[in-house]
Amino acid sequence: MKILKSIVLITLCFSMQVFSQEVPLSPENNTTNKSFVKNESSVMTWFMLKDSHKIEIGKVSTQIQKKKENIYIITKINMKQSNSQWIDSTIVETKNFKPIYHSSYNQQRNMALSFGKEVTGYYLYKKTGTKKLISEKTAKPYFDSNFYPQLIRWLPLKDGYSTIISIFDYNPNAKVGVINATIKNTTKTSLIFKEKERHVWKVEVTDDISDNSATSTYYIDTTSRKILKQDIEFNGRKMSMEIIELHK
Helix, strand or coil, X not given: CHHHHHHHHHHHHHHHHHHHCCCCEECCECCCXXXXXXXXXXXXXXXXXXXXXXXXXXXXXXXXXXXCCXXXXXXXXXXCCCCCEEEEEEEEECCCCCEEEEEEECCCEEEEEEECCEEEEEEEECCCCEEEEEEEECCCCCEECCCHHHHHXXXXXXXXXXXXXXXXEECCCCCEEEEEEEEEEEEEEEEEECCEEEEEEEEEEEXXXXXCCEEEEXXXXXXXXXXXXXXXXXXXXXXXXXEEEEEC
């Protein structure tokens, strides 16, 4: 009888541990509200914050095109002290946001990834001309790491909302493979935008890309789900991106 009771106790404890583990969001576990996904373009000013000063360092423009089968996201970054442009392109399935393709081109390197049973592509170091071919196997579903900041906008946000998001990132100098992004907390607050008060979701996010040492705080309009502002803190440095143009 004692042995039976012990077996039952161990089984119950194991079951509680299994069910208490949160299943990360992925294309196979997708709780987004897809009605928020629409064609749009936006431009944000990127600032470096030092004491009480805001120093503009660049502009970030984002264009989203929603088609029947796929969603296309193109991000262009223009830094004030550089003549070159950083261009990121992302393609995901409209149905569940499963990643299809991601490319990133800047002054230091070029990268292109195709997602399937394996992640294939290349990574080119422009300084040395070294080109690394990519072939990475993945054991679980994931979103593209470049896509997840957009994904956050369309989640069922509410006060106290938190979750884990499964993402794939490729950085040969840091991490490669399926890792996590974490929404730590969500609160409803307000923000002055174009001299008007806007109700927003304040969403605090970190991820394994920075070993969770960087925190991004998104201010998302509760009605339109557009990102009006993003604050970034990393190793004592503070930056902010604020929207200046928003078009449907």
